[in-house]
Amino acid sequence: MKEPLVFLSNVSFQYDSQERPALNGINLEVHEGEWLAIVGHNGSGKSTLARLLNGLHYPKEGTIAISGIQLTEETVWDVRRQIGMVFQNPDNQFVGTTVQDDVAFGLENNGIPADVMAERVVDALNKVNMASFLDQEPHHLSGGQKQRVAIAGVIALRPAIIILDEATSMLDPRGREEVIDTMMKLQDQEKITVISITHDLEEAAKADRIIVMNKGEIYREGTPEEIFQMDEELVELGLDIPFPVKISKQLREKGINLSRHYLTEEELVAELWTSHSKM
Amino acid sequence: MDISLQNVEYRYSVGTPFEHLAIADVSIDIPSGSYLAIIGHTGSGKSTVLQHLNALLKPTKGTVLIGSREIKAGRKEKNLKGVRKKVGIVFQFPEHQLFEETVEKDICFGPMNFGVSEEEAKRRARAAIFQVGLSEEILEKSPFDLSGGQMRRVAIAGVLAMDPECIVLDEPTAGLDPRGRKEIMDLFYRLHQERGLSTVLVTHSMEDAARYADEIVIMHKGKVRKKGSPKEIFSVPAELLELGLDVPEVVRFQMKLEQTFSTKFEKVCLSQDELTDMVASYLTGRTSL
Ligand SMILES: Nc1ncnc2c1ncn2[C@@H]1O[C@H](COP(=O)(O)OP(=O)(O)OP(=O)(O)O)[C@@H](O)[C@H]1O
Ligand SMILES: Nc1ncnc2c1ncn2[C@@H]1O[C@H](COP(=O)(O)OP(=O)(O)OP(=O)(O)O)[C@@H](O)[C@H]1O
Ligand SMILES: [Mg+2]
Ligand SMILES: [Mg+2]
Numbered sequence: 392m393k394e395p396l397v398f399l400s401n402v403s404f405q406y407d408s409q410e411r412p413a414l415n416g417i418n419l420e421v422h423e424g425e426w427l428a429i430v431g432h433n434g435s436g437k438s439t440l441a442r443l444l445n446g447l448h449y450p451k452e453g454t455i456a457i458s459g460i461q462l463t464e465e466t467v468w469d470v471r472r473q474i475g476m477v478f479q480n481p482d483n484q485f486v487g488t489t490v491q492d493d494v495a496f497g498l499e500n501n502g503i504p505a506d507v508m509a510e511r512v513v514d515a516l517n518k519v520n521m522a523s524f525l526d527q528e529p530h531h532l533s534g535g536q537k538q539r540v541a542i543a544g545v546i547a548l549r550p551a552i553i554i555l556d557e558a559t560s561m562l563d564p565r566g567r568e569e570v571i572d573t574m575m576k577l578q579d580q581e582k583i584t585v586i587s588i589t590h591d592l593e594e595a596a597k598a599d600r601i602i603v604m605n606k607g608e609i610y611r612e613g614t615p616e617e618i619f620q621m622d623e624e625l626v627e628l629g630l631d632i633p634f635p636v637k638i639s640k641q642l643r644e645k646g647i648n649l650s651r652h653y654l655t656e657e658e659l660v661a662e663l664w665t666s667h668s669k670m
Numbered sequence: 671m672d673i674s675l676q677n678v679e680y681r682y683s684v685g686t687p688f689e690h691l692a693i694a695d696v697s698i699d700i701p702s703g704s705y706l707a708i709i710g711h712t713g714s715g716k717s718t719v720l721q722h723l724n725a726l727l728k729p730t731k732g733t734v735l736i737g738s739r740e741i742k743a744g745r746k747e748k749n750l751k752g753v754r755k756k757v758g759i760v761f762q763f764p765e766h767q768l769f770e771e772t773v774e775k776d777i778c779f780g781p782m783n784f785g786v787s788e789e790e791a792k793r794r795a796r797a798a799i800f801q802v803g804l805s806e807e808i809l810e811k812s813p814f815d816l817s818g819g820q821m822r823r824v825a826i827a828g829v830l831a832m833d834p835e836c837i838v839l840d841e842p843t844a845g846l847d848p849r850g851r852k853e854i855m856d857l858f859y860r861l862h863q864e865r866g867l868s869t870v871l872v873t874h875s876m877e878d879a880a881r882y883a884d885e886i887v888i889m890h891k892g893k894v895r896k897k898g899s900p901k902e903i904f905s906v907p908a909e910l911l912e913l914g915l916d917v918p919e920v921v922r923f924q925m926k927l928e929q930t931f932s933t934k935f936e937k938v939c940l941s942q943d944e945l946t947d948m949v950a951s952y953l954t955g956r957t958s959l
Contacts, residue, residue, distance in 0.1 A: 406815065408811070408812070408815050409815070431847070432819075432847045432849070432850070433817055433818070433819025433820055433822075433823070433845075433846060433847045433850060434816075434817040434819065434820050437817075438817060438818065479818040479845065480763055480765055480818070482763060482765070483765075527688075528688070531682065531683075531688065531690075532713075533712060533713045533716075533717060534712075534717065534762040534763065534840075534841065535712030535713065536712055536713050539712070557818065557844075557845060560844040560845055561712075561762065561841060561844050561874070562712060562874065563710075563711055563712060563874045563914065563915060563916070564874060564875075564876070564915075564916040565914055565915065565916050566711070566712055566914070567874075590819075590845070590846065590847050590848055590851075592848060626849055629847040629848070629849045629850065630847065630848050630849060631848035631849060631852070634919045634923075635923075637942060638923060638942060638945070638946060641942060641943070641946040642946050642949065642950060645946055645947065645950035646950060646954065647949075647950050647953055647954075656922070656923050656926055657926070660923075660926050660927055660930050661930075663927070663930075663949075663953065664930050664931065667953045667956050668931075
């Protein structure tokens with residue numbers, strides 16, 4: 392098997408101002424082309440993990456390697472070139488005075504020629520439906536528009552690894568779905584690896600793999616099917632039971648036979664149809 | 671305290687090349703003690719509307735009535751403290767309302783600014799921090815050393831500690847973990863019912879709009895497109911989908927069932943319980959035929 396693109400071995404980290412570690416003994420491998428969702432309660436260490444991958448902090452213990460390069464103060468710039476990150480609050484991320492300058496900024500830094508750059512900027516803004524805002528100041532946008540521009544920034548950059556930290560939290564449900572679908576297409580076409588931190592369980596359900604963080608540790612790792620079988624345990628972890636599972640349970644309580652709890656609405660409707668259509 | 675927007679227009683950066691008409695001819699009534707949800711596509715003007723509710727923005731046309739106070743376009747408005755005390759806003763980005771050295775000072779700032787004693791403000795801060803699901807030790811921390819969801823909770827605690835008559839929430843659950851989302855929305859609803867707080871909620875969660883609101887306003891391209899009860903709004907899914915919006919997941923599920931079974935139920939269900947009751951009795955009826 393190929394070596395993992397992202398490799399964390401026994402990583403721990405503590406902020407100076409805190410009494411407890413924010414991350415504790417993290418072991419994780421992410422493979423090329425994979426879509427990994429990270430879920431977990433507020434303060435469980437998700438954003439801290441993202442900052443460590445990007446070399447914004449360094450582990451107090453353990454090692455991180457990206458594409459086989461061990462992440463240190465010497466290698467951090469090489470590593471960062473491979474990673475595009477969208478932060479939880481887009482305001483902290485804007486550097487350009489116009490939307491197009493902002494999206495172009497990362498490309499300029501990576502030495503992309505001007506004509507390619509212009510094309511990519513417009514293409515990326517088109518992909519998130521923000522092409523009509525080219526000359527707007529990023530700080531003077533609505534919440535959802537800001538998030539779209541921040542996402543366009545990494546789309547234009549086409550890095551090997553994209554890290555999304557609740558990047559779609561302010562989008563309307565359909566906008567969110569569109570943006571995630573766009574990213575999934577990109578991931579597929581360009582073999583990009585995506586690590587998506589999210590509280591949106593519907594989005595997490597689309598991932599190849601999910602890790603559940605709890606109090607700075609990886610509590611569980613598995614496919615969406617495996618994770619969402621956890622049921623009430625999810626609620627204890629600050630998460631929730633997916634909607635189709637809740638409906639399955641209630642229908643059972645109300646006397647409807649179901650062979651199992653379904654993860655998607657389509658599967659549930661299909662079973663209801665096959666077991667109740669003998670007319 | 672009743673609040674009302676009458677034919678409100680707002681332009682950002684008037685007189686500059688960046689002048690931007692964000693909302694136009696918006697009229698909304700928020701009677702005392704009501705729960706209003708505002709939904710709409712990205713950029714439709716929801717946050718702009720909200721900032722008129724405590725005169726953070728002043729209309730470039732039209733009038734805003736906040737209790738007995740009238741805010742009119744083109745007029746200088748002085749001493750808005752009374753209004754700010756009565757209407758507490760939780761902003762879309764929590765960072766925008768945190769600024770003190772410690773969480774405790776941050777939460778105490780609002781109440782003390784409105785004349786509450788330090789002792790009482792601290793008491794309120796402690797109570798509020800528990801209400802939003804955080805522990806006491808966080809009071810001594812810097813609000814900027816917190817996770818995104820913890821910041822959100824502190825920002826909410828700050829507004830609760832002001833003890834406002836009207837609470838205005840701009841996507842208050844963005845960044846909260848799923849359990850926290852439900853707990854905080856239930857908390858707002860309890861306060862709404864127990865203290866008769868007027869509540870205005872901007873949300874992308876159609877589930878929350880359906881579950882909690884008495885009335886829903888749909889904003890579209892800076893204008894009010896439609897108003898109605900949750901039942902009225904979500905009974906016409908096609909219209910919502912056309913506006914780029916969604917229906918609550920229960921309604922979506924009901925639509926899928928209706929399509930598969932080629933049937934139409936007599937009502938649109940807005941809660942899981944209502945839906946599973948109806949579906950269970952429908953399915954039992956079918957097989958016992
Ligand atoms: N800049 C910082 N300085 C000090 N402590 C911090 C800082 N950022 C986060 N922490 C603390 O580290 C822990 C982990 O925070 P982190 O931001 O990684 O959580 P998270 O899982 O991203 O949470 P959320 O879902 O709320 O965004 C929390 O206890 C938090 O208070
Ligand atoms: N400070 C500003 N200066 C100029 N234009 C602005 C400013 N803030 C918002 N706008 C513009 O006004 C319009 C309405 O923005 P508003 O923030 O009210 O939208 P919204 O409905 O809250 O959207 P979202 O769901 O994305 O938060 C948008 O087109 C936006 O680009
Ligand atoms: Mg975070
Ligand atoms: Mg907004």
